[in-house]
Amino acid sequence: MSFEKTKWVWQDGKMLPFDEAKIHSTAFGLHYGTGIFEGIRCYNGNIFRLKEHMDRFYASAETYQLKIDYSPEALNEAICETVRRNNFQNCYIRPTAYSDAGNLGIRSICPTGLNILTWEWASDFAAKQANGMRVTISPYRKFHSSMIPTTAKATGNYLNSILAVREAAARGFDEAILLDANGNLAEGAVENIFLIKNGKVLTNDEHSSILMGITRDSAIQIARHLGYEVEIRALKLHELFSADEVFLTGTAIEITPVREVDGKVIGNGARGPITEQIQKTFFDIVNGRKPEFQHWLHPVEQKAAASAA
Ligand SMILES: Cc1ncc(COP(=O)(O)O)c(C=O)c1O
Secondary structure (H helix, E strand, O other), X not given: OXXXXXXXXXXXXXXXXXXXXXXXXXXXXXXXXXXXXXXXXXXXOEEEOHHHHHHHHHHHHHHOOOOOOOOHHHHHHHHHHHHHHOOOOOEEEEEEEEEOOOOOOOXXXXXXXXXXXXXXXXXXXXHXXXXXXXXXXXXXXXXXXXXXXXXXXXXXXXXXXXXXXXXXXXXXXOEEEEEOOOOOEEEEOOOEEEEEEOOEEEEOOHHHOOOOOHHHHHHHHHHHHOOOOEEEOOOOHHHHHOOOEEEEEEOOOEEEEEEEEOOEEOOOOOOOHHHHHHHHHHHHHHOOOOHXXXXXXXXXXXXXXXXXX
């Protein structure tokens, strides 16, 4: 991942050269972690599920009383304009809203700063998407949703994920799986989890303290579209070890199989057939090869094309 080709950053209504996009040292969000964000991908000039990502963005902002003075249409257009201005076809998009400078008293409600950063982040998970990841159960548990709302995508939440991924990497694993406060499966550090058992697709929901991923929702809809039964419920740790197939979903890793959990081989130790089918359909959709899912793609050129018509 590199910001080398990012020339422009949208900040508070202005398109700024990359080096001028800065945040003040007194920003409340810097001190206390009060920021929310989205991670979105653009494939071949089409933004994947922009509406769902921005619905979550506004919902996360509401959780932390971050007032956003832009309509969803205006922010969507700012996102498209940032992608166009940087001349990207394939990129990662990171809109962030945070408590800006004002007052550092903990009760303060500060003005909201907005930032849209885009960068070329080619999926560098191709090998793992084909061969699977080696994951570990993290000694860090996912914080319970009664402690910090887990359905809001808040910057501060990622302290938990960062501790987990660093600890997993230090022991040589690709990713950490976190249990919830009850000892059930929660999710990967930055991904949701799916198990496949006897042809049925299993995943959990917000009752297991997860972020409700957009890729998770896509995988559920794809699995049902392919004719698989999807069961949504709390998942036990032993079900992970005895699953026929396991995969993780997230905007960054897309759909990536798990081949081993703490040394225990899952299935035949390779990408399983149902995972492969769901993964292939996902890539067909994001690359515009499935007309029935075309509504998941938002062309960045839409406005220009509409006004030219
Ligand atoms: C904790 C957590 N869970 C799940 C996900 C997957 O969400 P999405 O599919 O919307 O990217 C993410 C993505 O950033 C995450 O950080």
